[in-house]
Amino acid sequence: MKTPGKKRSFMRHPFAAFIGLGIFLALFQIIAVITDGEWPKSFVLNGFANVIMYAIVGYGFSFLIGYAGLASLGTAGFVGFGAYFTAFFLKQGMPDIPYFVVIISALTVSVLLGLIVGFISLRIEGIFLAIVTLGISEVFYQLFNSWMDGTGGPNGASIRVYPIFQKVFGMSTGDAKSAMYLFLVAAMVLLMLLTYNLGRSRTGRAMLAMKNSSSAAQAMGISLLKYRLLAFLLSTAYAVFAGILFMSYNRTTLPYNYTIMLSLEILAVVLIGGSRSLLGTFIGSFIVFGSTPILFQNIKVLSDNAWLIKVIIGAIIILVVMFYPGGLAQLAASVRSRLTARLGLRKPAGDTPQAGLLETAVRTVSADPDRTKSAKRREIAAMLSTSPPEAHSQPIDPKHGGSGEYVLRVSDLSMVFGGLKAVDGLSFDVIKGEIFGLIGPNGAGKTTVFNCITQFYKPTSGKLLFRTAQGEGVDLNHLQVHRVITKGIVRTFQNVEVIGELTILENLLIAAHSQYRSSLLAQVLNTRHVRAEEEKIQERAKMILDYCDLLAVKDVPPVGQPYGILKRIELARTLMAGASLIILDEPAAGLNDQETLELTHLIRDIQRDFGMTIFLVEHNMGLVMDLCDHICAISFGRKLAYGTPAEIQRDKRVQEAYLGTNDTRELEAVR
Amino acid sequence: MTLQSFLQSLVNALPLMGRYALVTMGIVLIFRTTATTNFAQGLIGTFGAFVVTWAALEWTSLPLWIAIVLGMLTGFILGAAVDIALIRMAKRITPAGKQMITMGIMMILVNVVPKIFSRIVLNNLPGKSISTKNLEFTLFGQSLYIPINGVWAFIIAAVILTAVFLALKFTRWGLGVRATAANETVAQMLGVNTRLITAFSWGLAGALSALGGFFTGFGTVLNVNLMGNVQVFAFLACVLGGFGSFPAPILGSVIIPLVYVFAGNPNIMGKQAGIWQNLTTFVVVLLLILIFPNGILGKKLIKKV
Numbered sequence: 002m003k004t005p006g007k008k009r010s011f012m013r014h015p016f017a018a019f020i021g022l023g024i025f026l027a028l029f030q031i032i033a034v035i036t037d038g039e040w041p042k043s044f045v046l047n048g049f050a051n052v053i054m055y056a057i058v059g060y061g062f063s064f065l066i067g068y069a070g071l072a073s074l075g076t077a078g079f080v081g082f083g084a085y086f087t088a089f090f091l092k093q094g095m096p097d098i099p100y101f102v103v104i105i106s107a108l109t110v111s112v113l114l115g116l117i118v119g120f121i122s123l124r125i126e127g128i129f130l131a132i133v134t135l136g137i138s139e140v141f142y143q144l145f146n147s148w149m150d151g152t153g154g155p156n157g158a159s160i161r162v163y164p165i166f167q168k169v170f171g172m173s174t175g176d177a178k179s180a181m182y183l184f185l186v187a188a189m190v191l192l193m194l195l196t197y198n199l200g201r202s203r204t205g206r207a208m209l210a211m212k213n214s215s216s217a218a219q220a221m222g223i224s225l226l227k228y229r230l231l232a233f234l235l236s237t238a239y240a241v242f243a244g245i246l247f248m249s250y251n252r253t254t255l256p257y258n259y260t261i262m263l264s265l266e267i268l269a270v271v272l273i274g275g276s277r278s279l280l281g282t283f284i285g286s287f288i289v290f291g292s293t294p295i296l297f298q299n300i301k302v303l304s305d306n307a308w309l310i311k312v313i314i315g316a317i318i319i320l321v322v323m324f325y326p327g328g329l330a331q332l333a334a335s336v337r338s339r340l341t342a343r344l345g346l347r348k349p350a351g352d353t354p355q356a357g358l359l360e361t362a363v364r365t366v367s368a369d370p371d372r373t374k375s376a377k378r379r380e381i382a383a384m385l386s387t388s389p390p391e392a393h394s395q396p397i398d399p400k401h402g403g404s405g406e407y408v409l410r411v412s413d414l415s416m417v418f419g420g421l422k423a424v425d426g427l428s429f430d431v432i433k434g435e436i437f438g439l440i441g442p443n444g445a446g447k448t449t450v451f452n453c454i455t456q457f458y459k460p461t462s463g464k465l466l467f468r469t470a471q472g473e474g475v476d477l478n479h480l481q482v483h484r485v486i487t488k489g490i491v492r493t494f495q496n497v498e499v500i501g502e503l504t505i506l507e508n509l510l511i512a513a514h515s516q517y518r519s520s521l522l523a524q525v526l527n528t529r530h531v532r533a534e535e536e537k538i539q540e541r542a543k544m545i546l547d548y549c550d551l552l553a554v555k556d557v558p559p560v561g562q563p564y565g566i567l568k569r570i571e572l573a574r575t576l577m578a579g580a581s582l583i584i585l586d587e588p589a590a591g592l593n594d595q596e597t598l599e600l601t602h603l604i605r606d607i608q609r610d611f612g613m614t615i616f617l618v619e620h621n622m623g624l625v626m627d628l629c630d631h632i633c634a635i636s637f638g639r640k641l642a643y644g645t646p647a648e649i650q651r652d653k654r655v656q657e658a659y660l661g662t663n664d665t666r667e668l669e670a671v672r
Numbered sequence: 673m674t675l676q677s678f679l680q681s682l683v684n685a686l687p688l689m690g691r692y693a694l695v696t697m698g699i700v701l702i703f704r705t706t707a708t709t710n711f712a713q714g715l716i717g718t719f720g721a722f723v724v725t726w727a728a729l730e731w732t733s734l735p736l737w738i739a740i741v742l743g744m745l746t747g748f749i750l751g752a753a754v755d756i757a758l759i760r761m762a763k764r765i766t767p768a769g770k771q772m773i774t775m776g777i778m779m780i781l782v783n784v785v786p787k788i789f790s791r792i793v794l795n796n797l798p799g800k801s802i803s804t805k806n807l808e809f810t811l812f813g814q815s816l817y818i819p820i821n822g823v824w825a826f827i828i829a830a831v832i833l834t835a836v837f838l839a840l841k842f843t844r845w846g847l848g849v850r851a852t853a854a855n856e857t858v859a860q861m862l863g864v865n866t867r868l869i870t871a872f873s874w875g876l877a878g879a880l881s882a883l884g885g886f887f888t889g890f891g892t893v894l895n896v897n898l899m900g901n902v903q904v905f906a907f908l909a910c911v912l913g914g915f916g917s918f919p920a921p922i923l924g925s926v927i928i929p930l931v932y933v934f935a936g937n938p939n940i941m942g943k944q945a946g947i948w949q950n951l952t953t954f955v956v957v958l959l960l961i962l963i964f965p966n967g968i969l970g971k972k973l974i975k976k977v
Contacts, residue, residue, distance in 0.1 A: 308787060323758070
């Protein structure tokens with residue numbers, strides 16, 4: 002499958018690279034068995050076993066820090082939990098419990114732990130999360146260190162024999178250890194494949210969206226609750242699993258292994274590698290956990306000064322955060338693109354913003370006569386409507402004014418912040434198929450109205466009724482933020498909320514989030530159904546990009562693009578969502594005259610071609626008067642006037658609100 | 673539980689409050705001025721505590737208070753240096769990124785500090801003027817005791833923190849700090865020397881932490897993990913009280929010692945209380961934080977979209 006995510010990894014066929022790495026690691030063990038332990042020595046193998054285990058922890062951690070953007074210092078506690086759980090049930094004197102039962106029950110508990118921590122994360126603000134998770138990790142550490150009967154206290158815990166290989170298959174200790182090593186390698190490769198699939202699926206994208214802009218993610222139908230919990234759940238499960246492997250391979254552990262230092266080292270592993278790169282994380286793990294035992298064992302100066310390596314790793318953390326946030330993955334990508342450029346080979350696709358393409362895109366926009374563009378749009382729209390996503394949007398009579406029934410009825414809406422009444426008893430109807438404008442001076446409460454409709458704020462009082470494309474009536478106040486889009490309402494933001502870490506195409510896929518049907522398990526396995534679904538939605542996204550004149554820049558991240566393009570990405574996103582009501586918060590803010598004109602045409606075309614109802618807030622009166630069928634003017638949260646653009650222009654109260662009053666008596670009263 | 677045991681627990685909490693409040697004040701100063709949750713705070717304090725002990729052992733004729741001032745000075749320089757060399761350069765980095773930078777510093781210091789002081793055995797300070805003896809007294813007819821150095825920890829912390837609060841309220845520096853905390857860019861444009869303000873805040877935080885480190889380590893054999901728990905508790909105190917203002921975290925650092933002493937009180941928690949004291953405290957404090965996720969004195973902010 003040609004996923005857009007491919008560019009982010011630094012090998013052409015990541016799966017081949019992962020399996021190759023696995024074979025490479027396995028070879029060490031095989032050679033060791035053949036040479037009877039002459040080479041490589043066991044300390045090398047033990048070193049690699051550690052590298053593998055902590056790489057697995059790192060993969061889990063990357064879901065938190067790389068995808069969901071959550072910092073946690075609880076990792077050490079969870080790894081320790083896995084290790085001690087295994088030790089507790091496999092130690093001498095316990096009844097015979099099969100190994101896989103231990104693994105499954107540990108993972109089940111880890112899911113619960115992940116849910117608890119994830120739940121806490123929803124209540125605590127981002128950067129304090131590290132503090133709270135550190136506290137949770139301390140709870141585990143204290144448990145390991147204090148519970149003499151269960152964990153052996155400061156003396157640590159140990160298991161007598163290697164599970165399965167020694168216990169069930171009756172291997173000798175040495176053979177069982179070799180087999181366990183190969184088991185570790187296999188487990189890591191398997192997890193790399195699964196992690197890769199999940200990272201490139203809509204789940205990975207949803208987490209990235211959440212990290213970049215939680216508001217946009219919610220508006221696009223992504224539940225923060227679900228994806229935060231999932232990120233914690235995955236990271237906890239990986240950590241606990243690695244802990245199980247640690248205990249199974251090393252057979253002994255001390256509480257001192259699981260202090261905050263381990264959490265910091267895991268952080269270093271992921272940061273050095275590049276927070277979403279799997280091979281990078283492995284190399285990071287090698288640098289942090291493997292370099293001393295494997296490489297420097299025979300170099301006396303370095304093996305005597307292992308502390309120096311840790312100091313250097315600390316310094317690397319600082320340097321990476323400050324100067325090279327992409328870590329090794331970024332380094333590899335830039336080296337590769339420089340090499341290919343120098344050798345005149347295949348151009349790296351999409352690694353760097355392609356200025357050339359962008360220019361053409363901008364030029365075609367301004368050079369194209371409006372008439373032909375409009376016709377082209379109509380064609381694309383016709384193609385799109387033959388395969389409607391969710392059948393939210395049924396093209397209706399494009400005649401202005403629509404059918405006369407309301408789509409959205411706001412009645413007696415009030416929103417109070419502390420003592421401030423931002424919106425005060427506001428009522429109006431938005432009629433199906435029209436372009437409706439909400440205007441008012443700065444601070445009149447326009448955006449607050451939007452935020453109430455889209456449930457970012459829960460209104461203090463008042464009713465918000467919405468009629469879906471299917472004619473079903475919905476009380477919006479009963480919906481969670483991320484459910485609003487599923488009823489057919491989608492919004493844009495005043496300050497443009499695009500997802501900087503995704504390409505423009507992927508930004509559109511985010512808007513289709515609630516249209517995907519594949520299960521999490523299917524995404525992890527990347528089944529044929531998942532691939533077909535992805536391809537179908539991507540096709541539609543490309544058509545919509547074409548509609549909005551963005552196709553040329555589809556593989557570029559939106560960061561650093563001109564404002565006009567960003568605004569169009571947001572518009573394209575609303576189309577992708579297949580909504581029946583789109584809410585535009587100051588669509589023309591920050592645009593120049595030419596861009597505003599183009600946007601006006603685009604909005605009008607959208608309304609014509611898709612029969613959507615459009616509700617906008619705007620300060621640019623030219624645009625408002627030009628586009629809108631009806632306008633509601635508000636001031637200090639109260640309705641001033643409602644009517645057609647011509648009526649509003651004549652309205653005395655509106656003029657006063659904008660320009661002030663001439664009334665001398667009133668002026669004196671103010672004095 | 674007897675009245676005696678209850679009062680004794682309360683008295684036991686006083687020295688802890690002093691130590692935690694010093695470190696907490698440093699953390700909140702740094703957080704408010706540079707939006708950084710400084711995970712190196714504890715280790716800067718540990719460094720200072722090592723310097724105090726080293727100076728007192730090296731020059732035995734030196735009065736202890738001079739050694740303490742030396743340690744605080746080291747903490748000041750170290751803190752200010754971190755701000756000048758790193759945090760100032762990282763203005764455009766997100767708070768989460770700055771947090772990771774301080775974690776990197778933590779990793780460096782935790783490995784460097786034992787190497788610097790490896791030659792000397794840093795145990796308690798024999799023959800110095802703060803005693804490890806207990807002060808015995810009666811209150812409500814109950815005979816109680818408190819370690820003399822603990823009395824000092826509480827008194828000195830109270831005096832210093834009062835001074836810092838007065839300075840925040842009434843001095844030019846305090847006004848600058850509050851302006852920087854509200855909006856660094858605007859403060860800078862209005863002529864506040866924010867670089868000086870942030871560097872001084874980091875320095876002061878380092879010095880307070882060094883003093884806290886000295887009191888924590890007094891009478892024990894020093895090791896590099898001296899401040900590990902103190903730092904975690906100080907951070908939790910900030911979250912519990914609310915990071916939004918200067919006094920709120922101090923409230924947190926009053927509550928946590930109370931939880932700690934009662935968690936260790938065998939009359940309440942049973943015979944094994946001492947073993948489980950840390951664990952119980954962490955669990956109770958985390959539960960409290962769940963009840964007050966924005967801090968006891970904090971307000972929930974509605975994000976503008």
